[in-house]
Amino acid sequence: xxxxxxxxxDGPDFPDLPEATVARLPEYLRALHHLAExxxxxxxxxxLAAAAGVNSAKLRKxxxxxxxxxxxxxxxxxxxxIDQIEQVLGxxxxxxxxxxxxxxxxxxxxxxxxxxxxGFRIAALFDADHSRVGEHINGLVVRHIDDLPEVVDQESIxxxxxxxxAHAAQHVADRxxxxxxxxxxxxxxxxxxxxxxVDVRKVDLAIELQILSFHEHRKSALTALPAAVQKPGRVGMxxxxxxxxxxx
Amino acid sequence: xxxxxxxxxDGPDFPDLPEATVARLPEYLRALHHLAExxxxxxxxxxLAAAAGVNSAKLRKxxxxxxxxxxxxxxxxxxxxIDQIEQVLGxxxxxxxxxxxxxxxxxxxxxxxxxxxxGFRIAALFDADHSRVGEHINGLVVRHIDDLPEVVDQESIxxxxxxxxAHAAQHVADRxxxxxxxxxxxxxxxxxxxxxxVDVRKVDLAIELQILSFHEHRKSALTALPAAVQKPGRVGMxxxxxxxxxxx
DNA sequence: AGGCGCTTGTGAAGCCGTGCACAAATCGCG
DNA sequence: CGCGATTTGTGCACGGCTTCACAAGCGCCT
Numbered sequence: 001x002x003x004x005x006x007x008x009x010d011g012p013d014f015p016d017l018p019e020a021t022v023a024r025l026p027e028y029l030r031a032l033h034h035l036a037e038x039x040x041x042x043x044x045x046x047x048l049a050a051a052a053g054v055n056s057a058k059l060r061k062x063x064x065x066x067x068x069x070x071x072x073x074x075x076x077x078x079x080x081x082i083d084q085i086e087q088v089l090g091x092x093x094x095x096x097x098x099x100x101x102x103x104x105x106x107x108x109x110x111x112x113x114x115x116x117x118x119g120f121r122i123a124a125l126f127d128a129d130h131s132r133v134g135e136h137i138n139g140l141v142v143r144h145i146d147d148l149p150e151v152v153d154q155e156s157i158x159x160x161x162x163x164x165x166a167h168a169a170q171h172v173a174d175r176x177x178x179x180x181x182x183x184x185x186x187x188x189x190x191x192x193x194x195x196x197x198v199d200v201r202k203v204d205l206a207i208e209l210q211i212l213s214f215h216e217h218r219k220s221a222l223t224a225l226p227a228a229v230q231k232p233g234r235v236g237m238x239x240x241x242x243x244x245x246x247x248x
Numbered sequence: 249x250x251x252x253x254x255x256x257x258d259g260p261d262f263p264d265l266p267e268a269t270v271a272r273l274p275e276y277l278r279a280l281h282h283l284a285e286x287x288x289x290x291x292x293x294x295x296l297a298a299a300a301g302v303n304s305a306k307l308r309k310x311x312x313x314x315x316x317x318x319x320x321x322x323x324x325x326x327x328x329x330i331d332q333i334e335q336v337l338g339x340x341x342x343x344x345x346x347x348x349x350x351x352x353x354x355x356x357x358x359x360x361x362x363x364x365x366x367g368f369r370i371a372a373l374f375d376a377d378h379s380r381v382g383e384h385i386n387g388l389v390v391r392h393i394d395d396l397p398e399v400v401d402q403e404s405i406x407x408x409x410x411x412x413x414a415h416a417a418q419h420v421a422d423r424x425x426x427x428x429x430x431x432x433x434x435x436x437x438x439x440x441x442x443x444x445x446v447d448v449r450k451v452d453l454a455i456e457l458q459i460l461s462f463h464e465h466r467k468s469a470l471t472a473l474p475a476a477v478q479k480p481g482r483v484g485m486x487x488x489x490x491x492x493x494x495x496x
Numbered sequence: 497a498g499g500c501g502c503t504t505g506t507g508a509a510g511c512c513g514t515g516c517a518c519a520a521a522t523c524g525c526g
Numbered sequence: 527c528g529c530g531a532t533t534t535g536t537g538c539a540c541g542g543c544t545t546c547a548c549a550a551g552c553g554c555c556t
Contacts, residue, residue, distance in 0.1 A: 020513060026458040030437060044533065053439035057515055057536095064535055072534040073522040089458050090465025097457065108356030109453070114437055118454040119461065158464050159457065182467060183460040185453075189278060189362055191301040199463045201456050205357070205433075206366040208449050209345065209407065210274040210337050212431040213367065215447045216406050217338025218264075219430060268543060292503065305506095305545060312505055320504045321552040497556100504551075511544075521534075526527100 017088070021062045027052045028059070029085045030118075036078050044075040086119070096123035096157045098181070100172050101164035102132055102142050105187060109163055110137045123155040128168065145175065152179040159183040166190040173200075265336075269310045275300045276307070277333045278366075284326050292323040334367070344371035344405045346429070348420050349412035350380055350390050353435055357411055358385045371403040376416065393423065400427040407431040414438040421448075 031051035035043055045063075049056035063069050063076070066084050070076045086092060097120050099110055109115075110125055125142045127133060135142045143151060151157070160181045162169050169188035176184060183199045186192055189207075192200050279299035283291055293311075297304035311317050311324070314332050318324045334340060345368050347358055357363075358373055373390045375381060383390045391399060399405070408429045410417050417436035424432060425446055434440055434450045442448055 018513075022462050023455075023459055025462070026452070026455040027439075029458070030455075031439075045535095046533085051439070055515065057517090058513085060533090060535060061514085070534050071522065072520075073524090073532050075533065088462065088465075090461045090468075091458065095457075095461055095464070104359045105356045108353045111352045112453060114452075114454045115457065118458065120454070120457050159460050161457075183464050185456050185460060191275075191279075191299065197467070199460055201460060203451060203453070203456060204274070205360060205451070206362045206368070207271075207274040207278075208433050208451060209343075209363065209368050209409075210277070210339065210366065211271055212407050212433060212447055212449060213339055213343055214270050214273070214337045216343070216431050217336075219445070220338075266542070293505095294503085303545070305547090306543085308503090308505060309544085316505095318504055319552065320550075321502050321554090323503070500553105500555085502552085502554100504549105506549090507547095509544105509546085512542090514539105514541085516538090516540100517536100519534105519536090521532100523532085524530095526529090 017065050021065055022089075024052070024054065024058075024062055025085050025089060027054070028062070029082065029089070032078055032082045032085070036082065040078055042071075042075040042077055043081075045070070048076065089119075091119040094119055094121045095159055096121050096155045098122075098124045098126065098148075098152065098155075098157045098160040098176075100126045100145065100148075100160060100162050100176070101168070101188075102127045102135070102137060103163065103165070106163035107137060109161060109187075110140065120159075123157055124151045126151075128164075128172075145172070148175055149179040152176075152181060157181060159185070161185045161187065162192075163187045265310075265313045269313055270337075272300070272302065272306075272310055273333050273337060275302070276310070277330065277337070280326055280330045280333070284330065288326055290319075290323040290325055291329075293318070296324065337367075339367040342367055342369045343407055344369050344403045346370075346372045346374065346396075346400065346403075346405045346408040346424075348374045348393065348396075348408060348410050348424070349416070349436075350375045350383070350385060351411065351413070354411035355385060357409060357435075358388065368407075371405055372399045374399075376412075376420075393420070396423055397427040400424075400429060405429060407433070409433045409435065410440075411435045 028048065031048060032043070035048070035051065045056045045060045049059040052059065060070075063081070066088060069081060069084060097115065099106060099122055102110060102125050106125075106127075110122060115122060122140065125137060125140050126145045126148060127142050128145045130144065133142050133144045158181060160176045160183070162172055162176075162184060164172055166188045169186060169190050170192060173184060173186070173192045173194055177194055177198055182197065184192065184194065184201070186200055186202045189204050192202075194200055276296065279296060280291070283296070283299065293304045293308045297307040300307065308318075311329070314336060317329060317332060345363065347354060347370055350358060350373050354373075354375075358370060363370060370388065373385060373388050374393045374396060375390050376393045378392065381390050381392045406429060408424045408431070410420055410424075410432060412420055414436045417434060417438050418440060421432060421434070421440045421442055425442055430445065431447045432440065432442065432449070434448055437452050437454060440448050440450075
C-alpha cells in the first residue's frame, strides 16, 4: 500500500481511514455486538461480512486499516474487534449529544432508545418556542435555545442534532457552532453552511423516498416496455442470492 | 401493479443515470422549489450548485444526463427544470406509501409534513400490536399487519417504510415483499435480506452519530499534539472558504 | 449585423472504492 | 515435527465519480 506513513508519527490513533470505511465500521460494530450476544467468540470475515451485508474482501480491507486485528486460519476475536472499532470511532466514553427542536420528530428522537444503547447520551433538549420550554421528555427538561452556550459548556457537548423546521435550521446551526459544537446531524431539509472544521451529516427523509421513487419509476417503465432493446450487461433481474441494498 | 405510460413522451425517457446523480436530484429539486418561491425564473449552474451545496461542474454534468435542459449564456429555467426532475424521479403523481410500526419513531414519521409536501402520501399505517390497531394518527387508522396484502393492493402501494424494532424488521420486510412492495425505507438498525428487484434504503440514526463521533475523535486527537489550546470546545480551525459537509 | 460577455456542456485526467485472486500466516492433527 | 486445511491481508485491475479547463452556443448591446 502506498499509504503515506509520514515520518515517525506512528501514533496510537488512526488519522486517515477512507471515508467509506468509516461509514461501514458502525455497521460492523452492530453486527459484532449481535454476534457477541449469541455467544460467538470469533468470526470469519465471511461470517461478519454476511451479517453486515457487505463483501468479505471489502470487510477485510476495511479492518486491515485498523492494524493487526485478525488471526489467519481462525478469524477475528469478537470482543477484541469490538474494542478496536469502538476505540477508533471514539466510543470509549458515552458522548453527550444536544437535541434542538422538540417538535414532532424531535420528540421521537429524544425517546429513541438506539442512541442510548450505542454510545450516546442525549444530554439536553432545546427549543425556541417558550411554550415548550420546561416540558419533560424522557426524563429531560426542555430548555430554551438561549441556554445553549451554558449547557454545551457544562455538559461538554460536541455533537448536536437539529430537528427544527428548515427555516430555523441555519440559525440554530450558527448558534450551535458559536457555542462550540463541532459536529451536527441535520434532519431539517436544507443545506447548512458551517465553518471549516465543523462536520455536518444530513438525513432527509423525503429524499430517501424520492430516490426510491426513481427506482420504482424505472422498474415500472421497464416492465411496461417490451424487452427488446436491452443491453446484455445492464438491466435485468437475474436471481443472485442475497439482498441488494442501496447504501449511503 | 399496472403503471400506465401516460402522456406524450417527447424524447428518450429513462436513461440509466449514475446512482450518485440520482441521489442528488432530490437535493436540486428542493433548492429549485425554494428558488421558485423566491420568484426566480432562471438559475445559473453556479447559483443552483451553491443552493444545493455541491460543485457547479458536478451539477452541470448531473443535469446533462436529463437531456437538453439549460440555455447557454442564461442558465436553467427553474420551472422547466423542476418538471424535468420530477418527471425523472417519477414524482408526477403522489406515490402512496405504507408505514409499518407506529411506535415512537413511526408516530413521528406518520406526522411528518415533509412527506406530503414532496410527492408522497402516507396511505396506510400498520402495526403488529393489537392494542395499537384502531388508533387514529393524523387522520389515519392503524391497521393490523395482517391486512397488508389487502391494503397494498387497494391503494396501489409500492413503497413502504419500516419503523419497527430491529427484531421484527426482517419479518415485516418479508411480508411487505410478499404483498407486492418493491421499495423499502428501513429505519430499523439491521440488515434486510430481500429478493433481487426490491430496493432497500436504510437510515440508521445511531450510525450517523457514530460517524460524527469518529470525526470528533480525530479532531481532538489532532489538537492534542500541536500547539496546545486545551479547551475541548473550540478547536483550531483553518480558514478555507465555505462550509464542509460530509455528504451521503 | 456583428462582436462580446456569459454560461452551458463535455473531453480528459485523476482519485477513490470495489472485488478478484493469491500468497502468507496460523492452527490442529497425525 | 510437518502437513494440510483454513482464513487473513493485500497487490492489482477495473469502473465510477469528481474536478478542471475549455470550446461551443446563446443573448444582448452597439
